[in-house]
Amino acid sequence: xxxIIVVTSGKGGVGxxxxxAAIAMGLAKKGHKTAxxxxxxxxxxxxxxxxxxxRVVYDFxxxxxxxxxxRQALIKDKRCNQLYILPASQTRDKDALTQxxxxxxxxxxxxxxxxxxxxxxxxxxxxxxxxxxxxxxxxVVTNPEVASVRDSDxxxxxxxxxxxxxxxxxEAIKExxxxxxxxPKRVKLGEMLSVEDVQDIxxxxxxxxxxxxxxxxxxSNSGVPVILDEQSNxxxxxxxxxxxxxxxxxxxxxxxxxxxxxxxxxFRSK
Amino acid sequence: MSTDTxxxxxxxxVLEFKSTSFSTxxxxxxxxxxxxIELQLKEKIAQAPxxxxxxxxxxxxxxxxxxxxxxxxxxxxxxLYANKLLPIGISGxxxxxxxxxxxxxxxxxxxxxxxxxxxxxxxxxxxxxxxTSTNKSxxxxxxxxxxxxxxxxxxxxxxxxxxxxDLTILSHVSAGAEIMAEGNIHVYGSLRGRALAGVQGxxxxxxxxxxxxxxxxSIAGHYKISEELDKAEYRKPTQIxxxxxxxxxxxx
Numbered sequence: 001x002x003x004i005i006v007v008t009s010g011k012g013g014v015g016x017x018x019x020x021a022a023i024a025m026g027l028a029k030k031g032h033k034t035a036x037x038x039x040x041x042x043x044x045x046x047x048x049x050x051x052x053x054x055r056v057v058y059d060f061x062x063x064x065x066x067x068x069x070x071r072q073a074l075i076k077d078k079r080c081n082q083l084y085i086l087p088a089s090q091t092r093d094k095d096a097l098t099q100x101x102x103x104x105x106x107x108x109x110x111x112x113x114x115x116x117x118x119x120x121x122x123x124x125x126x127x128x129x130x131x132x133x134x135x136x137x138x139x140v141v142t143n144p145e146v147a148s149v150r151d152s153d154x155x156x157x158x159x160x161x162x163x164x165x166x167x168x169x170x171e172a173i174k175e176x177x178x179x180x181x182x183x184p185k186r187v188k189l190g191e192m193l194s195v196e197d198v199q200d201i202x203x204x205x206x207x208x209x210x211x212x213x214x215x216x217x218x219x220s221n222s223g224v225p226v227i228l229d230e231q232s233n234x235x236x237x238x239x240x241x242x243x244x245x246x247x248x249x250x251x252x253x254x255x256x257x258x259x260x261x262x263x264x265x266x267f268r269s270k
Numbered sequence: 271m272s273t274d275t276x277x278x279x280x281x282x283x284v285l286e287f288k289s290t291s292f293s294t295x296x297x298x299x300x301x302x303x304x305x306x307i308e309l310q311l312k313e314k315i316a317q318a319p320x321x322x323x324x325x326x327x328x329x330x331x332x333x334x335x336x337x338x339x340x341x342x343x344x345x346x347x348x349x350l351y352a353n354k355l356l357p358i359g360i361s362g363x364x365x366x367x368x369x370x371x372x373x374x375x376x377x378x379x380x381x382x383x384x385x386x387x388x389x390x391x392x393x394x395x396x397x398x399x400x401x402t403s404t405n406k407s408x409x410x411x412x413x414x415x416x417x418x419x420x421x422x423x424x425x426x427x428x429x430x431x432x433x434x435x436d437l438t439i440l441s442h443v444s445a446g447a448e449i450m451a452e453g454n455i456h457v458y459g460s461l462r463g464r465a466l467a468g469v470q471g472x473x474x475x476x477x478x479x480x481x482x483x484x485x486x487x488s489i490a491g492h493y494k495i496s497e498e499l500d501k502a503e504y505r506k507p508t509q510i511x512x513x514x515x516x517x518x519x520x521x522x
Contacts, residue, residue: 157426
């Protein structure tokens with residue numbers, strides 16, 4: 001049985017797709033067969049971040065409509081043979097997603113995969129609802145600013161009430177907080193909410209803090225999930241997140257400002 | 271030990287009679303055509319199978335009897351059982367019908383209030399409050415069943431909670447959430463959303479919270495928004511109540 005993970009946030013632009021790509025790659029690299037699905041029908045992005053945009057033939061909607069088999073639509077990652085990508089359709093809209101269709105595709109994937117990562121679109125409409133409906137775990141991606149926190153809070157309410165687990169009266173979806181684009185320096189200056197501020201409002205299990213980093217943008221532009229950039233702190237932070245999710249006890253990093261010694265000041269002024 | 275006037279202590283009573291009122295669907299018949307009744311009954315049940323499954327049901331024969339039609343009570347009751355409905359009484363029946371009902375262990379009721387709407391041949395969705403006065407002559411005070419609500423999860427932005435009695439929340443209430451109760455409200459986490467107590471007009475309702483940051487607080491329609499809150503009360507454990515139509519916020 002696969003574990004279905006939804007990466008969601010409510011608000012747009014907080015790093016859902018970056019996170020989906022990173023954790024899917026991270027899980028796959030740990031040897032777990034993983035599929036990552038783009039639910040953002042009409043605004044396909046995951047394929048770009050994964051660097052497989054030129055290999056898209058069939059998409060998620062084709063599979064739902066029975067126009068292609070799952071095997072035809074799944075794109076095998078070239079860097080990791082445990083990772084498969086199911087891209088969204090760019091020419092359709094979210095109405096093409098049906099609960100029955102999504103359920104069928106996930107059921108089929110469940111037989112073969114260990115983890116299924118659902119990259120949710122922003123908003124709380126059809127696409128987002130269907131991305132989270134079948135989930136077992138939810139990664140709530142939040143930026144340390146009030147609008148993002150409130151939208152995440154709203155999303156958590158929906159997770160608790162409108163999922164398959166909620167409707168069947170099963171154990172609730174496990175919710176994890178992922179605080180992204182975090183800058184300890186700006187927190188110190190009072191320009192950004194701190195981890196404690198966000199936790200005070202959301203009271204969720206913190207899976208990791210992803211620091212604001214140039215490497216994320218670079219990775220996106222070059223189609224390489226940032227987790228593969230082992231030099232960058234964002235890449236390391238995502239590796240920590242995957243490790244923690246898999247039950248490893250990894251201490252939190254990147255929450256406090258790095259103390260730079262004289263050498264650091266001289267040679268690593270970033 | 272209680273030292274009441276009635277000195278000798280009698281063995282504790284193992285039962286008592288209480289009065290309660292509850293809602294139950296009333297099946298009003300307009301025809302005696304059993305086949306047709308069953309057909310339409312099945313249609314109705316199909317619309318809400320869970321609601322009707324093993325639902326108690328009161329049979330109302332007033333309309334049928336007005337038209338002097340003859341209906342076989344035994345067949346009717348068996349038809350209801352077959353459809354997983356549990357008749358708990360008939361009303362508006364004549365002597366013959368009442369006798370037959372009693373033979374089937376179906377009690378006889380008298381309904382007050384008439385159900386209008388005659389647009390359909392069969393109307394069973396009318397949920398009438400049938401007061402079953404069991405035994406009111408008892409000296410026992412009548413205990414009204416208040417549906418208190420208890421929630422241990424956080425109430426998230428956009429969620430709405432309504433309690434028919436008191437509402438107790440162990441966790442926090444987020445900004446953008448709305449909690450309402452006909453009785454009191456207790457919030458043991460931070461209260462950041464809207465809290466409305468006594469929404470049916472109970473001016474004796476109160477709100478208690480351990481950290482007041484609410485967007486709005488209201489008791490029986492008297493409200494204050496967060497802008498009107500005093501610094502002294504903000505982020506403090508407080509209770510809120512009505513006194514002479516004024517909303518009082520007091521630190522605990």
